[in-house]
Amino acid sequence: MAMNQARRRFAAGSNSLFVSVIVVAVACVGYLLVDLHRVRIDLSADQGAALLPDTLTKLALLDRDATPVTVTAFSGQRGKQESYYKDRALRDLLDEVDFASQVVTVAFVDFDKERLTAEKLGVTDYSTVVVQRGAARVDIKDRELFKRVGKGEERHLEFLGEKALDRAFAQLTADNHRVVYTLVGHGELDPENHDLGGLSEAAAVLQQDDYKLERLDFVRQRDMPVPRVPDDAAALAILRPKVPIPSLEEDLILAYLSGGGALVIAVDPESPVPSILGRLGVVIPSGRVLDKILVFPYPDRPVPRYKSHPITRDLSDDSLVTVVSGVAPVQAAVPPLEGIRSTIVLETSRDGWIDRGGALKNGQGLYEPEIDGQGPATMAVALEVSRDSGLVRKGIGRVLVVGDSDVFTNGLLSEGPGNASFVLNSFRWLIGDEARISVIGGAKKARRLALTAEDGDQIRWLAIGLGPLLVLLLGVSVWASRRGR
Amino acid sequence: MNSVTTIWKKELRIYAVNPTAYAFLAVFLFLAGLFFYLGVTLTGEASLRVLSSNLAIAELFILPMLTMRHFAEERRQGTLEMLLTAPISPFSLVIGKWLASVTLCGLMFVGTGVLPIILAYYGDPDWGVVFSTYVGLLLVAGAFCAAGLFTSTLLDDQLAAGLLGILVLLPFWLISRAEALVGDDLALKLQPFGVLNHLEAFGRGIIDSADVYYFTAMTFTFLFLTYRSLESRRWR
Numbered sequence: 001m002a003m004n005q006a007r008r009r010f011a012a013g014s015n016s017l018f019v020s021v022i023v024v025a026v027a028c029v030g031y032l033l034v035d036l037h038r039v040r041i042d043l044s045a046d047q048g049a050a051l052l053p054d055t056l057t058k059l060a061l062l063d064r065d066a067t068p069v070t071v072t073a074f075s076g077q078r079g080k081q082e083s084y085y086k087d088r089a090l091r092d093l094l095d096e097v098d099f100a101s102q103v104v105t106v107a108f109v110d111f112d113k114e115r116l117t118a119e120k121l122g123v124t125d126y127s128t129v130v131v132q133r134g135a136a137r138v139d140i141k142d143r144e145l146f147k148r149v150g151k152g153e154e155r156h157l158e159f160l161g162e163k164a165l166d167r168a169f170a171q172l173t174a175d176n177h178r179v180v181y182t183l184v185g186h187g188e189l190d191p192e193n194h195d196l197g198g199l200s201e202a203a204a205v206l207q208q209d210d211y212k213l214e215r216l217d218f219v220r221q222r223d224m225p226v227p228r229v230p231d232d233a234a235a236l237a238i239l240r241p242k243v244p245i246p247s248l249e250e251d252l253i254l255a256y257l258s259g260g261g262a263l264v265i266a267v268d269p270e271s272p273v274p275s276i277l278g279r280l281g282v283v284i285p286s287g288r289v290l291d292k293i294l295v296f297p298y299p300d301r302p303v304p305r306y307k308s309h310p311i312t313r314d315l316s317d318d319s320l321v322t323v324v325s326g327v328a329p330v331q332a333a334v335p336p337l338e339g340i341r342s343t344i345v346l347e348t349s350r351d352g353w354i355d356r357g358g359a360l361k362n363g364q365g366l367y368e369p370e371i372d373g374q375g376p377a378t379m380a381v382a383l384e385v386s387r388d389s390g391l392v393r394k395g396i397g398r399v400l401v402v403g404d405s406d407v408f409t410n411g412l413l414s415e416g417p418g419n420a421s422f423v424l425n426s427f428r429w430l431i432g433d434e435a436r437i438s439v440i441g442g443a444k445k446a447r448r449l450a451l452t453a454e455d456g457d458q459i460r461w462l463a464i465g466l467g468p469l470l471v472l473l474l475g476v477s478v479w480a481s482r483r484g485r
Numbered sequence: 486m487n488s489v490t491t492i493w494k495k496e497l498r499i500y501a502v503n504p505t506a507y508a509f510l511a512v513f514l515f516l517a518g519l520f521f522y523l524g525v526t527l528t529g530e531a532s533l534r535v536l537s538s539n540l541a542i543a544e545l546f547i548l549p550m551l552t553m554r555h556f557a558e559e560r561r562q563g564t565l566e567m568l569l570t571a572p573i574s575p576f577s578l579v580i581g582k583w584l585a586s587v588t589l590c591g592l593m594f595v596g597t598g599v600l601p602i603i604l605a606y607y608g609d610p611d612w613g614v615v616f617s618t619y620v621g622l623l624l625v626a627g628a629f630c631a632a633g634l635f636t637s638t639l640l641d642d643q644l645a646a647g648l649l650g651i652l653v654l655l656p657f658w659l660i661s662r663a664e665a666l667v668g669d670d671l672a673l674k675l676q677p678f679g680v681l682n683h684l685e686a687f688g689r690g691i692i693d694s695a696d697v698y699y700f701t702a703m704t705f706t707f708l709f710l711t712y713r714s715l716e717s718r719r720w721r
Binding site for chain 1: 686
């Protein structure tokens with residue numbers, strides 16, 4: 001009897017143990033499976049906790065290449081104001097990079113404790129990030145990672161680490177240094193101008209992909225016996241010339257295009273139209289583009305609709321608006337010229353039109369069929385010029401014609417949520433770097449508390465004292481009432 | 486379902502009239518307030534991140550003590566046999582008691598609601614991150630309560646059950662800090678088992694399916710072990 005009972009116990013016990021082990025094993029295997037197909041929801045404001053699409057695209061390119069990349073971040077100086085935030089921001093970024101990439105190995109190093117690592121890498125400053133890929137190496141300094149912005153009480157720290165890391169990845173993967181030349185000498189927009197009408201911000205955005213924006217002045221080109229677009233040009237930008245470009249210079253530009261060059265031409269309603277556009281079958285009709293759908297409160301800022309094109313694909317997916325201002329209509333020849341394929345990139349809604357003056361209503365233009373052009377009006381076209389056109393002798397020349405130069409300027413680049421991405425993606429497409437086309441984002445703001453000693457005292461009593469005291473009082477009253485029964 | 490609700494209500498009533506529950510609640514709120522105060526004054530950040538990781542460690546010590554009485558006390562008083570022979574399945578019993586503990590944890594977190602309000606008064610917190618931090622803490626609480634219930638079924642002595650609960654959970658915390666104890670390679674392999682490693686993303690506003698699964702699986706496993714432990718009384 002006792003034997004049977006012991007046997008039964010053993011059977012039930014071993015069965016129970018077996019099932020329990022199985023359950024634990026299933027839970028572990030389940031974790032491995034879930035870990036392989038992770039889904040993440042970012043609840044932070046502006047989805048700032050996860051990596052930006054642009055970074056993810058670059059990491060995917062690194063993964064595809066499979067060459068190991070090491071990112072070593074060194075801590076900030078202890079005791080210094082904001083060192084905690086700086087370290088944490090860096091750690092968070094590294095965690096996300098580590099999660100998103102198979103080939104990138106990350107390490108966060110305490111600069112004070114692990115001096116040997118710092119010495120080995122030749123790092124002498126706090127908050128430095130070293131990115132290595134094979135023999136290539138890029139160092140990112142504290143000033144590139146963090147920036148103070150705003151004035152007075154609004155002054156705060158911004159973390160630019162992701163942008164800096166993006167840049168480093170681009171530098172490490174770029175085949176050679178790429179230069180985007182912008183034509184000057186005819187009143188064009190200037191890459192060295194930091195004012196609202198300048199291109200300094202565009203230069204910074206292009207630097208993100210390791211493109212360098214430089215001026216090209218055919219008249220003052222003294223280092224070459226015959227003026228021409230330099231050999232290292234990845235693209236040439238002609239942004240709103242104020243006076244006509246001499247035919248000799250246009251020939252130089254055509255010569256560059258004929259070698260499979262990339263060209264972006266931006267004009268405004270009043271600016272002279274380069275005759276090269278006529279050769280490409282593009283016309284800039286008189287008037288300006290208007291639409292009933294406007295960027296409030298500006299009557300001259302129609303909201304562009306993205307057409308199906310690689311430049312606008314991701315912008316369209318993310319519903320990011322590119323802000324344009326005072327736009328000239330752009331019309332590609334219909335049917336297109338032989339050997340030229342044109343695609344509309346930006347267009348107005350069906351309620352848009354080409355305004356040629358006439359009556360105004362509340363300061364806004366009105367569509368008058370007798371004088372205005374019917375919409376939708378095109379604001380930008382992309383052209384692919386093949387050898388059949390007779391304009392290109394090798395490869396395919398790419399041209400982007402935009403009816404607005406402001407879209408590239410400092411003024412609109414930071415104002416429009418999609419402007420920076422539009423500008424960078426335009427150059428990526430022109431250069432044939434389509435794999436990098438994505439959406440780029442801004443800096444991450446540090447959410448900080450400016451506390452006085454008095455505030456600290458108030459917080460201490462509110463946080464530590466109030467809650468526990470109330471609960472204790474409640475507990476005592478419950479205890480007392482039960483004792484009284 | 487009805488029996489689960491009945492057990493849940495009964496357990497909540499016991500908590501409501503039990504001064505010990507208030508004492509634990511007060512200790513929990515004191516610690517939460519302390520971590521919050523230290524966090525905001527030392528880091529100057531309008532976030533609950535410092536609070537989150539420290540509070541999870543506090544939960545590790547407090548929750549087994551809160552759940553220790555569930556089965557150990559029933560056993561000591563001899564009411565467990567009655568419960569097990571009543572027309573209530575052991576499953577309902579386990580779920581009901583677990584839900585009651587998690588509800589109490591939820592009330593504890595409601596009590597810490599003053600902390601984000603303080604943040605909003607003095608700064609500009611990211612409400613999405615605040616929400617995800619609480620989601621993470623609640624998932625941790627669910628898993629720790631399940632572990633506490635399990636150890637409560639193993640021993641007759643309440644305090645011993647509570648201490649055993651802490652001992653069971655302690656490795657999950659220590660693994661999160663494994664790099665300080667073992668080599669980097671081993672620490673990397675152990676990383677998926679650490680509680681704090683899985684809580685970290687919640688503090689940044691990210692809800693990761695792997696983290697949610699980890700806590701859910703931990704909860705389910707301990708609840709299953711509790712169920713098996715209770716059921717074993719039938720053949721032991």
